[in-house]
Amino acid sequence: MADNFYGEVLTDHNLHPLHKHELDCATCSQHGVNPSCGDDIVLNLQLHNGIIENGSFTGSGCAISQASADIMLDLIIGKTPEEADHYRELFMRMITGEITDDELEELEEAGALQSISKMPARVKCAALGWRTLEALLKAKEEQNEDIDKS
Amino acid sequence: MMNRDLISKKNFPVFDAYPGLTYLDNSATQQKPRQVLEAVEKYYREENANPLRGLYDLSVKATEAYEGARTAVKKFIGAKSEREIIFTRNASESLNLIAYSWGRENIKADDEILVAVSEHHSDLLPWQILAKEKGAKIKYLECSESGEYAAEALKKALTPETRLFAIAQISNVFGRLNPIKKFAEICHENGTLIVCDGAQSVPHIPVDVRALDVDFLAFSAHKMLGPMGIGVLFGKEELLEKMPPFLSGGEMIEYVTLDGATYAELPHKFEAGTVNAGGAVGLRAAIDYINELTFEALEQREDELTALAFNEMKKIPYVNVIGADDPHDHHGILTFTVEGVHPHDIAAIFDSENIAIRAGHHCAQPLHQFLGVQSTARMSLAFYNDENDIERFVSVLGSIRRKMGYGG
Incomplete structure (x- = not known):
């Protein structure tokens, strides 16, 4: 059940997202969807000198999908792709209920979404931004490998 | 001869197993009476x-x-x-x-x-x-x-x-x-x-x-x-x-x-x-x-409950009921939106209050495209629902925007 699901952190990021806008300086973008519920976002990152210098998302969906993407961008902007991927791994373990208290602290505000682990139907909503990030980083990595080989 | 007792929720064992459940997803599937x-x-x-x-x-x-x-x-x-x-x-x-x-x-x-x-x-x-x-x-x-x-x-x-x-x-x-x-x-x-x-x-x-x-x-x-x-x-x-x-x-x-x-x-x-x-x-x-309950009694009851829910929903700001303006044209199905709140969040808030409703496109995606909405929420009732179910539904519906962080 959704007790305390919609806490202030979540509703605030949903109604007043910091990172929901177009990003003209983006160096890479990735589309992510949850076909069964219609959540639909595009994640944009500006990668420069091995750092995620800026990021944004656009799209539509439930409060959990939108707030989660906004919180994610708060956490990963200014970090390296490797660090971002580490947060992703922690977040995915958190929403499936397999995380330690220390790890939870690392996630800062994203820890507010921990209670979603108790509501399996909404895990995919919370995971959308992060899954999209994973797909984006993977595509980027493959691109780099191709460049290295050539 | 119509049997009045059959209208009661008491004939449905699921409500013994799940006391306090307000079940308003009857268009998806109905609960089963003991007799069945x-x-x-x-x-x-x-x-x-x-x-x-x-x-x-x-x-x-x-x-x-x-x-x-x-x-x-x-x-x-x-x-x-x-x-x-x-x-x-x-x-x-x-x-x-x-x-x-x-x-x-x-x-x-x-x-x-x-x-x-x-x-x-x-x-x-x-x-x-x-x-x-x-x-x-x-x-x-x-x-x-x-x-x-x-x-x-x-x-x-x-x-x-x-x-x-x-x-x-x-x-x-x-x-x-x-x-x-x-x-x-x-x-x-x-x-x-x-x-x-x-x-x-x-x-x-x-x-x-x-x-x-x-x-x-x-x-x-x-x-x-x-x-x-x-x-x-x-x-x-x-x-x-x-x-x-x-x-x-x-x-x-x-x-x-x-x-x-x-x-x-x-x-x-x-x-x-x-x-x-x-x-x-x-x-x-x-x-x-x-047949024993009679369609006459069934329809009368469902119509009564639909009208009660419909009229209360109309009073809540930011709630839009899709379809006819006359509750008699709804046959227990009230599909709605709450401005600024995604239907899946609506359903999750109802769930937290032990009220089951449906959210999404209700397996009618072309219709939602035609109406220009991505998805909607739907409450659907049956004769065995009661006034208490409707009151609980309406009360939670009225609290949704506040719960989602909208002031006022």
Whole structure:
């Protein structure tokens, strides 16, 4: 059940997202969807000198999908792709209920979404931004490998 | 003689197992009264054998139970004969049966199939697939924003090429009752068959296939107090007679050789393999329940509760009810949006208060595209709901915007 699901952190990021806008300086973008519920976002990152210098998302969906993407961008902007991927791994373990208290602290505000682990139907909503990030980083990595080989 | 006690939630054991549950997802599936559960159990305890096959007393009993259910269905919807009643798994399978069996024999390239734009995917995909396979065209009949279909629009949409028109008697999104009798008349003047999806109507209003003059009617038992896994296809005998079998296997043949087979008579031609006798017995018990309660009492109660919910919902700012302005046109189905709140968040907040409603596109994506909304929330009630359920629903609905962080 959704007790305390919609806490202030979540509703605030949903109604007043910091990172929901177009990003003209983006160096890479990735589309992510949850076909069964219609959540639909595009994640944009500006990668420069091995750092995620800026990021944004656009799209539509439930409060959990939108707030989660906004919180994610708060956490990963200014970090390296490797660090971002580490947060992703922690977040995915958190929403499936397999995380330690220390790890939870690392996630800062994203820890507010921990209670979603108790509501399996909404895990995919919370995971959308992060899954999209994973797909984006993977595509980027493959691109780099191709460049290295050539 | 009407039995008032049957209207009560007390007859539904799920509410003992799940006390405090406000169940408002009846269009998806209804809860089952004790009488239905007991009938199914009694069949398996006392009458179970493979129906239609065995040459011994118990199998004869099983056959009688199964065929007795068919007779009950025949009477319930006013069919002419048992030969017109095919047991399937559900309304979706019934509609697929028409598309595969009648459709593949009768639809040719450039023929047209007309489908109401508000149709459930079950009454849309089988026609899309059929049309694609045959090179036929799918056309959509549009409704007004409140879900109303006009006879004039239907007349205009029909062409000499229109072979079939598919429409629900009651839409699972609008809850509006379509004038099927009138539409059947218009279709038949044009030489077009009419397929009626009765999944949302048969549980809530008396349906008489001969009075409506529909060619096919499909419905599911589980949306009308009965078990899951048993549904009905009604078809006019002269149409079913000419149709090839849908599935093949045991009990649908007359005679089989190494080279081929001749098929069994109606209705068994369409019921390959071991049948769902327990399900059919449960459906019969559901029909008995409704008959004993009477449609008059059932409709009166559902209408009362719909009006109560509708009028309260209209008072809440930012809540929009989709469809007709008159609650009597909703038949227990109230589809709505809350401005600024995604339907999945609406459903999650209701769930946190132990209230079950549906959110999403209700298997009617083309309709949502037509209405220009991505998804909606839906509460759907049945006669066994009560005023307390409606009060709880309305009270939570009124708190949603605040819970989602909107001030005021």
